[in-house]
Amino acid sequence: MDLALYQPDIPQNTGTLLRLGACLGVPVHVIGPAGFDLSDKALRRAGLDYLDAAVLHRHAGWTAFLDWVEAEGRRIVLATTRSDRPYPAHAFLPGDVLLLGRESAGVPDAVHDRADVRVTIPMRPGLRSINVALAGAMILGEALRQTAALPEPGQPSA
Template identity: 55%
Template sequence: MRLALFQPDIPQNLGAAIRLTACLGVPLDVIEPCGFPLSEAAIRRTAMDYGGIAEVKRFPSWSVFQANPRGSGRLVLFTTRSAHSFHDFAFRPDDVLLFGRESAGAPDEVHAAADAQLCIPMAAGARSLNVVTAATLALGEALRQIKAFPAISRF
């Protein structure tokens, strides 16, 4: 299981995603360009004290990300354009959960490349969740289904 962010716009969301994936033991893929300057130093600063346990892989473009072998892993895109609820989907351990830009979602080429497109149901009138809030829900459900939450630790 991996979490992937497509061209994130907001550095604080990247920091929260790094912390989320570090705490859940899931690697994070960042597909650039980002809407802010991103360097290894910025990732370390954003990750705070989670940098030592976070596994962050940067891809300079969508095409480089696509060329990266995923084995049999599926690309599962979370999008408000889908009518298929994430809680009705059977996740697999090698899935890559992909989330689009905060400002614009994912472009058509990303939708076309996805093996599955899922949404998170929301109340009438609500447009979208914060990207890391959505990723938390999705990753939590996926890890629950495949029984891959980390063991409980007391530091």
């Protein structure tokens, strides 16, 4: 299981998701361009001391990321408000890549259409969305639960 961030806007959310990936043993992919300085120094400020434990892959853009996905034979699972499939109802696979969109705009139609699966977080009517880092944590937790990939307490993750 991998986590991917499409052109993230907010360094604190990226830092939070890098910390999540570090703690759960999940590689994080950042698909550029980001809306902030993506240097190690800037990420260290947002990711605190967890950055050294994170597995971070940087992709210059969508095409470079797609090249990686296709070479690895992975499936893209997009978290989106434009889906009627609740994430707990989806059967996740260990090789899935959970893709999160930009905080300000989600993903463009071409990215949305390329996703193999689109899932959503069921919410009360009239409310727009959940913070991207919280949404990523919710969906990733379910994906890891389904695939039995959560690290055992006190043990390093695979």
